[in-house]
Amino acid sequence: xxxxxxxxxxxxxxxxxxxxxxxxxxxxxxxxxxxxxxxxxxxxxxxxxxxxxxxxxxxxxxxxxxxxxxxxxxxxxxxxxxxxxxxxxxxxxxxxxxxxxxxxxxxxxxxxxxxxxxxxxxxxxxxxxxxxxxxxxxxxxxxxxxxxxxxxxxxxxxxxxxxxxxxxxxxxxxxxxxxxxxxxxxxxxxxxxxxxxxxxxxxxxxxxxxxxxxxxxxxxxxxxxxxxxxxxxxxxxxxxxxxxxxxxxxxxxxxxxxxxxxxxxxxxxxxxxxxxxxxxxxxxxxxxxxxxxxxxxxxxxxxxxxxxxxxxxxxxxxxxxxxxxxxxxxxxxxxxxxxxxxxxxxxxxxxxxxxxxxxxxxxxxxxxxxxxxxxxxxxxxxxxxxxxxxxxxxxxxxxxxxxxxxxxxxxxxxxxxxxxxxxxxxxxxxxxxxxxxxxxxxxxxxxxxxxxxxxxxxxxxxxxxxxxxxxxxxxxxxxxxxxxxxxxxxxxxxxxxxxxxxxxxxxxxxxxxxxxxxxxxxxxxxxxxxxxxxxxxxxxxxxxxxxxxxxxxxxxxxxxxxxxxxxxxxxxxxxxxxxxxxxxxxxxxxxxxxxxxxxxxxxxxxxxxxxxxxxxxxxxxxxxxxxxxxxxxxxxxxxxxxxxxxxxxxxxxxxxxxxxxxxxxxxxxxxxxxxxxxxxxxxxxxxxxxxxxxxxxxxxxxxxxxxxxxxxxxxxxxxxxxxxxxxxxxxxxxxxxxxxxxxxxxxxxxxxxxxxxxxxxxxxxxxxxxxxxxxxxxxxxxxxxxxxxxxxxxxxxxxxxxxxxxxxxxxxxxxxxxxxxxxxxxxxxxxxxxxxxxxxxxxxxxxxxxxxxxxxxxxxxxxxxxxxxxxxxxxxxxxxxxxxxxxxxxxxxxxxxxxxxxxxxxxxxxxxxxxxxxxxxxx
Numbered sequence: 001x002x003x004x005x006x007x008x009x010x011x012x013x014x015x016x017x018x019x020x021x022x023x024x025x026x027x028x029x030x031x032x033x034x035x036x037x038x039x040x041x042x043x044x045x046x047x048x049x050x051x052x053x054x055x056x057x058x059x060x061x062x063x064x065x066x067x068x069x070x071x072x073x074x075x076x077x078x079x080x081x082x083x084x085x086x087x088x089x090x091x092x093x094x095x096x097x098x099x100x101x102x103x104x105x106x107x108x109x110x111x112x113x114x115x116x117x118x119x120x121x122x123x124x125x126x127x128x129x130x131x132x133x134x135x136x137x138x139x140x141x142x143x144x145x146x147x148x149x150x151x152x153x154x155x156x157x158x159x160x161x162x163x164x165x166x167x168x169x170x171x172x173x174x175x176x177x178x179x180x181x182x183x184x185x186x187x188x189x190x191x192x193x194x195x196x197x198x199x200x201x202x203x204x205x206x207x208x209x210x211x212x213x214x215x216x217x218x219x220x221x222x223x224x225x226x227x228x229x230x231x232x233x234x235x236x237x238x239x240x241x242x243x244x245x246x247x248x249x250x251x252x253x254x255x256x257x258x259x260x261x262x263x264x265x266x267x268x269x270x271x272x273x274x275x276x277x278x279x280x281x282x283x284x285x286x287x288x289x290x291x292x293x294x295x296x297x298x299x300x301x302x303x304x305x306x307x308x309x310x311x312x313x314x315x316x317x318x319x320x321x322x323x324x325x326x327x328x329x330x331x332x333x334x335x336x337x338x339x340x341x342x343x344x345x346x347x348x349x350x351x352x353x354x355x356x357x358x359x360x361x362x363x364x365x366x367x368x369x370x371x372x373x374x375x376x377x378x379x380x381x382x383x384x385x386x387x388x389x390x391x392x393x394x395x396x397x398x399x400x401x402x403x404x405x406x407x408x409x410x411x412x413x414x415x416x417x418x419x420x421x422x423x424x425x426x427x428x429x430x431x432x433x434x435x436x437x438x439x440x441x442x443x444x445x446x447x448x449x450x451x452x453x454x455x456x457x458x459x460x461x462x463x464x465x466x467x468x469x470x471x472x473x474x475x476x477x478x479x480x481x482x483x484x485x486x487x488x489x490x491x492x493x494x495x496x497x498x499x500x501x502x503x504x505x506x507x508x509x510x511x512x513x514x515x516x517x518x519x520x521x522x523x524x525x526x527x528x529x530x531x532x533x534x535x536x537x538x539x540x541x542x543x544x545x546x547x548x549x550x551x552x553x554x555x556x557x558x559x560x561x562x563x564x565x566x567x568x569x570x571x572x573x574x575x576x577x578x579x580x581x582x583x584x585x586x587x588x589x590x591x592x593x594x595x596x597x598x599x600x601x602x603x604x605x606x607x608x609x610x611x612x613x614x615x616x617x618x619x620x621x622x623x624x625x626x627x628x629x630x631x632x633x634x635x636x637x638x639x640x641x642x643x644x645x646x647x648x649x650x651x652x653x654x655x656x657x658x659x660x661x662x663x664x665x666x667x668x669x670x671x672x673x674x675x676x677x678x679x680x681x682x683x684x685x686x687x688x689x690x691x692x693x694x695x696x697x698x699x700x701x702x703x704x705x706x707x708x709x710x711x712x713x714x715x716x717x718x719x720x721x722x723x724x725x726x727x728x729x730x731x732x733x734x735x736x737x738x739x740x741x742x743x744x745x746x747x748x749x750x751x752x753x754x755x756x757x758x759x760x761x762x763x764x765x766x767x768x769x770x771x772x773x774x775x776x777x778x779x780x781x782x783x784x785x786x787x788x789x790x791x792x793x794x795x796x797x798x799x800x801x802x803x804x805x806x807x808x809x810x811x812x813x814x815x816x817x818x819x820x821x822x823x824x825x826x827x828x829x830x831x832x833x834x835x836x837x838x839x840x841x842x843x844x845x846x847x848x849x850x851x852x853x854x855x856x857x858x859x860x861x862x863x864x865x866x867x868x869x870x871x872x873x874x875x876x877x878x879x880x881x882x883x884x885x886x887x888x889x890x891x892x893x894x895x896x897x898x899x900x901x902x903x904x905x906x907x908x909x910x911x912x913x914x915x916x917x918x919x920x921x922x923x
Contacts, residue, residue, distance in 0.1 A: 034062035035103045038070065038111035046116045047080070047091035055087040055113055057101035070101040070111075080115045091117040123161070125230040126153045127246050128201055144208055145252045150183075151203045152230040161187050162233040166204040170226035170250075180220075182206040204230075209252040209295065216259070217291045217342040223250045252295040256371060256384040259343060260289035263394065265508065266350060273506035275459045279365070281395040283507035286332075286348040286359050292339065292373050292381060300381050303344040303373045307331040307359065308385075310366035310393075331362050344371070350398050360398050367394040400511035401461040401503050408464075408501050409439045410516040416634035421568040423633030424523045426482045428466040430501070438466070438501060438516070463504040468497045471518055476500065485521045487561040496520060522568040522633035524561035526575075531555045536615070536625065541645040541712055543759035548644055550615035552578075556629040556637075568632035574608035575629045577636065584621040585676050585717055592717040597623065620647050620676050622713060645712040651675035651755040653682075653723060653766040661774040663727070663748070665908065670724040671766045673755035678710025678718050680758040684725025685765065685857060687750035688734045690743065692900060693916050695834065700729040701857045704753070712758040725753045729830075729860055731902070731910030733778025737789045738914035742782075745909065747775045756852045778909040785825035790814050791901045791917045798886075801893045801923035808886040809919060811861070813901040816870075816878030825911070826903035829881035830863040834916075836895040858900065861885050885919075893923045 037060035045053055059068040072082045079095035082088065089099055096116050103109040132139050133147035150166055166183040183204035212218045229245040265271050265284035272282050286307060292300045309329045334346045350360040373381030386393070408430070413419075414437045415426050422428075430438045467476040468485055479485055488496045499517050504510035531553040542548050556575045558567035579599035586593045596604040597616040606626065615625050623646070628639040655672040673679050682704035692698050702725045710718030733745035749772075752765030794810040813829045835853045853859055864881040871877055887897060898916040 034065040035106035035109040036060045036062070038101055038103055038109050040099070040101050040111040040113040042113060044114045044116070045089075046118065047089075048118055049091055049093060051117075052088060052090045055082070055089055055099060055101070057087065057111060059103055059105075059109075061103075061105065065105050067105040069104045071104055073100050073102070074098070075100070079117050089115060091115070094118060123232045124153075124155045125164070125232045127151075127228070127230055128153050130228070130246065130248070133205060139248075141247070142249045143251045144248045145250065146209055147205060147207045149203055149205045150228065150230070151201050154200055154202050154230075154232050156232065163187055164202050164204070165231040165233070166206060167229050167231055168206075168221065168226050169229070169245075170221055171224050202230075208250050209293075211291075211293065215341065217293070219252070219293060219295050221250055222297055223252060223295045225249050250295070254296055254298070254382050255293050256373065256382045257291045257293055258289075258384070258386065259291055260287055260345070261369065261386070261394070262287050263396065264347070267508070268504060268510050269350075269398075269508035270506070273459045275506075279395060281397045281459045281507060283350075283396070283398055283509060285350045286367070286369075286394070286396065287345070288348070288369050288371070289343060289345040290371055290384065291343045298381075299376045300339055300373050301376050301378075302335075303337045303339070303371055304333070304335040305337060305344075305346045305348075306333045306370045307348055308368050308370060309364040310368040331364065331367070332359055344373075359396070363397045363399045365395045367396045397459055397505070397507055398509060400509040401505050403440075403501075403503050403511050403513055406440060408503070408513050408516060410499065411435070411437050411439050412517065416630060418571060418632040419568075420517065420519045421522055421631075421633035422482050422519055423521075423525075423568075423631070423635035424483050425636075426634055428482075428499075430464045438464070440464075440503075459506040461503055462506045463508075463510075465502040465504070467500050467502055467512075468519075469500075471496050471498050473498075476512075478502070482521060483523060487521050487523050487563070487565040489566050520568065520633070522558075522561065522631060522635060524559060524567055525635040526556055526558040526567070526570055526629050526631045526637045528554050528556045528576075528629045528637050531611075536642040536644055538641065539643050539645075539713060541759040542648070543757075543761045544648050544650060546648075546759075548615075548617050548646070550617040551612070552615060552627065553612040554627065554629065556611065558631045568635075570629060570631055571608070574610055575631075576609040576611055576613065577606040577628050577630055578609045578613065578626065579604045579606040580615050580623055580625040582616065582619070582621040582623050583715060583717065584619065585719060589674070590717070590719050592719075595621070598625070616646075618646070618648075620649065621645075622677075622715070622717075643713050645677075645759060647675070647677040647757055647759045647761060649676045650761040651679055651757045651763040653753055653755050653763050656766065657753065657768060659751070659768060659770055659774055661771075662776060663730075663751075663770055663774045664732075664776075665727055665730040667727045667730075668724050669751050669753050669768070670722055671753045672720070673706075673723045673763065674720045675710070675755065675757045675761075676719070678712065678758035679706065679708075679721045679723075679755055680710050680712075680718075681756045681852075682706050682721075682723030682725065682754060683756070683853070684751060684753045685854075686727060686730065686748050687752065688731075688746055688748050690734060690736060690746050692736055692912055693898065693914055695856055698734060698912070699752075699854075699857050700731075700832075701835075701853050701859045702726060703728050706755075710758055721755075723753055723755050725751070729858075730908060731778075731904065732776050732908045733780075734902070734910045734912060735781060736912045736914040737781075737786060740783055740787060742780070742786065742911065745778050745780055747772055747778070754854075760852045762852045762854060779905065779907055781825055781905070781909070781911050784819065784822050786815055786903070786911060787818065788814075788816065789901070789903065789911065789913055791831075791899065791913045791915070793899070793917045793919055796918075797920045797922050799923065800887055800889060800891060800921040803923040805922070808884055810882055811885055811899060811901070811917065812880055812882040813864075813903070813913070814878055814880050815903065817872055817874075817876035818879070820875045820877065824866060824879050825905060826866075826879070826881070827906050828863045828865050829901050829903045831861040831883050831885070832858040832900045832902065833861055833885075833887075834898045834900070835859055836891055836897060861899070863904075887919070887921060891921060893921055895921045897921065 039058040041056045057070040072084050072087050074082045074097050076097035080097040081090050082099050094117050099113045101111045128151040130139050131149045133149050163186040165181050168180045168182050183206045210220050227245045263282040263284040269283040274280055332348045337344050337346050348359040368386045370385040372383040375381045429436050465478050467478050469476045497519050498515040500515050501513045534549045536548050556570040558569050560566050580597035581604045582595045582597045584593055584595050623644050625642040626639050629637045651673055653671050653673045657669045657671050660667045684702040685699040688698040690698055704725045707722040708718050735745040736743045752767045754765045755763040791813050795806045799805045799807050811831050835857045837855045862883040864883050867882050868880045869877050897919040900913055900916050902910045902912045904910050
């Protein structure tokens with residue numbers, strides 16, 4: 001039977017497995033070891049040479065046999081082979097072979113198939129047609145050129161097709177002689193399939209004008225007579241070729257092929273860049289390479305290359321100018337170029353920048369080239385001129401930006417500099433604004449002023465570089481930062497360095513300006529000190545009766561730099577840069593505003609100030625005063641910042657509060673508080689209408705809390721809050737004892753709540769009366785319980801500053817003598833100090849503004865349980881209670897403190913010593 005090959009031969013890749021005809025054969029053996037039967041399918045397949053088939057073995061065995069696999073073997077591997085594991089059989093040559101499947105569980109159990117391999121029918125190939133690939137028409141066999149498509153009729157017969165080849169055999173003596181495979185198609189397949197009885201066409205294509213693959217300069221086939229034929233290859237057998245051939249005559253035209261048309265950038269140039277219109281431009285030398293291809297056999301002696309402007313200058317709106325060649329104009333020519341290995345190359349150097357022509361001064365938006373050749377007989381050879389949109393299309397820009405018609409101007413005394421001095425923060429920037437130190441004036445053009453920046457006439461000026469040289473020299477050094485330029489000792493009005501600018505376009509075409517100016521460099525910042533005393537230390541606060549010293553006086557100094565180079569000197573007459581930012585209350589209940597006390601703009605930019613100036617000293621607010629000095633080069637000293645806070649107005653409380661019933665230890669009282677700046681805390685007093693020593697009444701200080709605590713220097717004004725006083729010092733009744741006399745006990749009759757602002761200003765108190773019925777009745781102390789109650793200090797004076805001597809005292813309260821049958825009256829004794837005038841601290845465990853107390857408030861120092869008991873001869877007892885006391889520094893160094901003791905019963909009744917212990921504070 002014949003096998004059909006489809007038009008592309010792709011169908012042969014997926015041939016299905018051949019199923020052989022014949023009856024199914026079963027080999028039966030006696031059951032041994034549990035395996036009963038091995039069956040092979042198909043049992044007698046017929047194959048052609050090169051075919052393959054997969055045999056299948058079925059093992060019948062008892063249930064206990066788990067291994068149902070077999071091992072395959074062949075009786076004649078020369079005829080047919082078999083894979084021992086898979087059962088894949090391959091037909092090798094004609095003949096018969098027995099393929100056996102042996103049970104791996106029982107080697108005595110086997111099955112077999114008889115494989116017969118036949119020779120099959122022969123393959124045939126015929127040429128059906130030869131068509132021009134360009135036209136689709138049949139070619140003139142006597143005038144064949146270019147790409148051709150050859151259609152072959154292929155019949156593989158009964159064989160397995162491996163591939164189809166197209167072969168050229170040309171006249172001896174040409175570069176290609178003998179059989180040359182010019183096109184091929186390879187087929188691969190797996191198992192055998194039944195073929196259809198028909199022939200299939202196969203089309204193969206090749207280029208008769210192709211060049212050798214190594215150099216791409218020499219034709220593989222020169223013009224002349226050739227034989228073309230087809231060949232089919234079968235798998236596993238010798239090659240069989242078509243029995244017929246076709247004679248053709250090649251006639252390709254000699255031509256010039258472009259190998260290279262490019263640019264080579266050099267120096268500061270880059271390979272390519274894009275202009276404002278999105279067009280790509282190149283810079284550098286222009287390199288052209290071509291191959292003069294000879295199919296006729298002639299050789300060439302020389303060539304002439306011409307670079308042309310293929311653009312339309314008038315359409316671009318540019319007209320013509322020096323070296324802007326008109327449409328079709330010649331830019332450069334190179335004649336008598338000799339070939340090298342069949343190729344012609346020429347480089348038009350960018351160093352050629354004459355005014356009349358030359359690549360080095362050219363700017364063209366459509367650069368093309370023309371080449372003509374001469375053969376060795378002196379006759380004209382092939383020629384070529386590239387199309388504007390083809391391989392030879394290049395936009396070329398080798399001209400530097402124009403800085404003659406748009407000169408760069410130096411703008412002196414910018415960026416806080418004076419007299420042409422520059423410092424480490426100075427930037428030599430370029431721009432159109434007058435404030436920029438280097439100003440190019442109107443928008444600078446690339447190439448010439450007649451070329452608008454928006455046109456495609458060059459890529460535009462995009463790069464500027466500053467350069468310096470010692471004055472009067474030509475040794476220019478590029479720099480981007482002033483810090484890379486050495487300091488110098490230039491005079492006050494003229495530097496010792498010259499400045500120029502190197503201007504380049506995006507392609508790296510550059511031009512230098514003339515010297516723009518002279519400048520001096522001072523990289524060393526100035527220093528300064530304060531000449532007058534001031535209490536504007538950082539984070540200082542000022543309350544009622546306090547005022548900052550805001551007369552600031554500064555001494556400026558500009559030290560020498562590296563190598564003892566003298567500095568530029570301080571600016572005169574205003575060398576100080578100062579700003580004072582104030583956060584102040586506004587009209588809203590909680591509002592605040594940021595105000596420039598010194599400075600300009602919303603950011604309070606520093607202003608130049610004399611060496612002596614005055615800062616704000618009266619208006620309430622949170623201030624940040626920043627001071628520095630600047631030299632003539634614009635260098636600034638390290639700034640000094642003074643944060644200070646002024647609030648000369650006390651907060652207020654109002655609104656009243658409810659009185660709990662009963663009033664006991666831990667009862668709380670709340671009221672509203674407001675302040676012009678920050679409400680920082682609060683406290684209270686519990687009032688008893690009783691005389692104590694020189695005090696007309698007793699006011700026990702009570703700790704307080706606040707709903708939202710403001711603070712100085714947090715940049716937020718907390719101007720309202722709720723203040724709560726908590727009764728931590730509470731006696732349901734209070735009496736006094738003087739010697740042995742005990743006064744009548746009284747209940748507390750008033751509660752007062754106060755607010756404290758962030759600088760310690762204390763408000764007046766919001767007072768409420770306490771109904772007598774809201775406080776439990778007390779139990780009076782008897783002379784038997786407290787025959788005497790005295791208080792003593794271990795030292796009379798305490799150092800409250802930096803001096804020597806005692807820095808604390810031991811306070812001891814004594815009760816007795818008490819008869820042996822009478823129990824101790826006090827569960828504890830608490831010690832209190834009357835706040836001296838001007839004192840700022842109160843509340844046990846508290847400090848600072850939130851615990852500010854009023855004069856003669858009784859502040860708890862601490863409480864003591866029974867510490868000791870002394871017996872006399874009659875068995876009477878004296879009880880002692882003591883604490884250690886270190887007066888706070890806020891009380892100053894010249895005050896006399898009055899200290900009292902209050903004994904407390906289990907029912908919270910209190911008895912106070914009428915005679916205080918005194919303590920003198922000294923430095």
